[in-house]
Amino acid sequence: MTASASHRPADLPERIRHFIGGEQVDSLSGATFEVLDPATNLSYGTAAAGQAEDVDRAVLAARNAFTDGPWPGLEARARARILYRIGDAIEAREQRLAELESFDTGLPITQAKGQAKRAAENFRFFGDLIVSLHDESYSVPGKQLNYVLRKPTGVAGLITPWNTPFMLESWKLAPALASGCTVVLKPAEFTPLSAGLWPEILADAGLPEGVFNLVNGIGEEAGQALVDHPSVPLISFTGETSTGQLIMQRSAAHLKGLSMELGGKSPVVVFADADLDAALDSAVFGVFSLNGERCTAGSRVLVERARYEEFAARFAERAKNVVVGPPHDPATEVGALVHPEHYRRVLGYVELGRTEATLLAGGSRPDHLPEGNYLTPTVFADVKPDARIFQEEIFGPVVALTPFDTEAEAIALANDVRYGLAGYVWTSDLKRGHRVAGSIDAGMVWLNSHNVRDLRTPFGGVKSSGVGHEGGWRSIDFYAPEHIVHVALGDVPTPRFGSKELPK
Numbered sequence: 001m002t003a004s005a006s007h008r009p010a011d012l013p014e015r016i017r018h019f020i021g022g023e024q025v026d027s028l029s030g031a032t033f034e035v036l037d038p039a040t041n042l043s044y045g046t047a048a049a050g051q052a053e054d055v056d057r058a059v060l061a062a063r064n065a066f067t068d069g070p071w072p073g074l075e076a077r078a079r080a081r082i083l084y085r086i087g088d089a090i091e092a093r094e095q096r097l098a099e100l101e102s103f104d105t106g107l108p109i110t111q112a113k114g115q116a117k118r119a120a121e122n123f124r125f126f127g128d129l130i131v132s133l134h135d136e137s138y139s140v141p142g143k144q145l146n147y148v149l150r151k152p153t154g155v156a157g158l159i160t161p162w163n164t165p166f167m168l169e170s171w172k173l174a175p176a177l178a179s180g181c182t183v184v185l186k187p188a189e190f191t192p193l194s195a196g197l198w199p200e201i202l203a204d205a206g207l208p209e210g211v212f213n214l215v216n217g218i219g220e221e222a223g224q225a226l227v228d229h230p231s232v233p234l235i236s237f238t239g240e241t242s243t244g245q246l247i248m249q250r251s252a253a254h255l256k257g258l259s260m261e262l263g264g265k266s267p268v269v270v271f272a273d274a275d276l277d278a279a280l281d282s283a284v285f286g287v288f289s290l291n292g293e294r295c296t297a298g299s300r301v302l303v304e305r306a307r308y309e310e311f312a313a314r315f316a317e318r319a320k321n322v323v324v325g326p327p328h329d330p331a332t333e334v335g336a337l338v339h340p341e342h343y344r345r346v347l348g349y350v351e352l353g354r355t356e357a358t359l360l361a362g363g364s365r366p367d368h369l370p371e372g373n374y375l376t377p378t379v380f381a382d383v384k385p386d387a388r389i390f391q392e393e394i395f396g397p398v399v400a401l402t403p404f405d406t407e408a409e410a411i412a413l414a415n416d417v418r419y420g421l422a423g424y425v426w427t428s429d430l431k432r433g434h435r436v437a438g439s440i441d442a443g444m445v446w447l448n449s450h451n452v453r454d455l456r457t458p459f460g461g462v463k464s465s466g467v468g469h470e471g472g473w474r475s476i477d478f479y480a481p482e483h484i485v486h487v488a489l490g491d492v493p494t495p496r497f498g499s500k501e502l503p504k
Contacts, residue, residue: 006039006372007328009099016047016192018054018216019199021061022209028053033218035192038106038336038343039326039372047192050217055184055225058213062155062182063231065210072152072180076130083127083178085205087120090170093201097194101166102327104193106336106373109328111290119170125455126178126475133476145487150480152180153257157232159223159247161239162188162338163293163395169195172236175475177211184213184232186223188239190339192216219243230254234479237261238295240393241419241464248467259468259478261295261460263393264421267414268298269436271407272306274426275448280311282450283399284318286424288377291334292397293342295465296422296444296451300383300390301401302413308403312381315401316360319377322397324366334397336373343373346396349389353380356387357400385416393419407432415441421461422451443469 015032017024026032031049036042048054066072071079090097094116102112137147158172165188176183187195195214202212215222227235227250234257237247241263251258268286270279286298303311325332337343350363362378375397383390383400390400404410414423414436423440425447427433437445443461446452453459453471460469470478 006037006042007103007326008037008044009096009103012045012193013196014045016045016196016216018048018050018058019212019214020054020058021213022203024199027051027217028057033189035104035190036339037103038338039103041340041372044103047189047216050186050215050222050225052221052225054215054217055222055229058184058215059155059226059229059231061210062184062213065208066152066154066182069182069208069210071182071208071211074180076133079178079180080127080131082206083123083174086201086207087123087127089201089205090116090120090123093197097166097197099328100194100197101164102335104191105162105165105338106327107164107290108332108335110330110332112327115164115167119167121455122167122170122174126174129473129476130178133473140489143489145489147485147487149483149485150179150476151483152480153233154181155232156181156183156234156236156479157226157229158183158185159219159226159235159237159239160185160187162191163290163295165191166194166197168238169198171470172238173198173212175470176236176479177207179476179479181234181479182211182213184215184226186215186217186219186226189216189218190342224250227251227256228253233257235259236470236478244467257478259460259470261421261466261470262464263395263419264295264297264461264465265300265391265393265417265419266296266298266422266424266442267440268301268424269410269414269426269440270301270303270307270311271410271427271429271432272304273428275428276307276311276314278448279426280314280318282424282426284315284322286450287399288319288322288334288397291337292377293338293395297395298422298424298450299394299399300414300417301399302404302410303401304410305403305405308401312360312379312401315399316379316381319361319379319399322377324369324374324376326369334375334377337375337396338373340373342395343375346375346394346398349392349394349396349398350375350378353378353383353387353389353398353400356389357381357383360401362397385413391417407436411436411439415439418464419461420463421465422446424450
């Protein structure tokens, strides 16, 4: 076995199929597409390529389960019990899930192992949340009682990305199911493998037939059909900004509810008084973990000039020592990028960066990995704010380093992009830390920390990084919006229009 050889999991399905109305099915047209192992770029199988008629079949099953099935009407505690069982079933499959995710996405196996625990926790969290939610009431003594109910909207369309597919599917599935919605999931076409675990997990947990449906396929076909379907009132999407813009345009015809977490180009602001060791650990991990294919990656590192040269040299040295290797190797820290199409895109930015800035580390294929989508962690220094590698999302193990002189300049540089998903600030001056954190145009900012998230907090971005927020009760608001009932407690004086009575 060569260093670039792939570890193929046992018992892979010959064909990845849809799951509609409780059954594994092929596309009505028989259409399929090939799926590739990113460590070799060889096909490991085919997946059913969903078309509009397959999406229509899935939506009909979900709609019938919503209108005629028990799920939306179950008490919160009954739904929560099923969510807890789903969490347990996910955790029991941790090894299998990690193996499939690492093989399909190219993620290092050690990082793929954390996905099962996070996915399980999503279901347990929303099981707890729906039981603890309480309805509000507003009383006007002797006159009126006003109270708030939550009603699931109907069929939710869930469109998920390829970077941590199973975990991000759980992120949407858990609150949608907790709220009483039925769902149609369209996984990313690059990484459909682990989504095939959901039917067994959900059925074993007791989820009624038809509540969960899955249609594989290309975004422009299956994804577009789901967005266009008139019986799908909600779309939750995670992916690139240009696709989000298209979804927004196409959803306008039906005024669909949208929750979209889109691209990012997040700044890491390091002041001279920061704990440089901690900031360095966080910045290196934040941009190179998950192969750099993460929406909240700190891909622009802004360093106060007094410590810039030192920080840049240390960053480059750390990047050179990051272990790039086969995804299944426990020693690997950066594995294979997900797909040759994406790999070519990232390499294009690396070549562009050579003309825009100073290359300090990486920028090439590792010598010991002659095939597959491998790239050494790449560090560019002295990157100008008008450079494309400063402005545009690369979504790979590539980072731009830029110096600044003043707090005001740091804030201006941090905000000088179209995106606004996350930000990171490092300083020992907490007054300044709070000022800068509050001044960064981003949905989320971490102060003296990398991306550690409490599931109760809102998640989402501003500008071109998204529409709406999910997380905690905000997710429940999206899938089961508030419904207000006003009750009269006595006679209500009402002007009698058309009665011909003279006013008194």
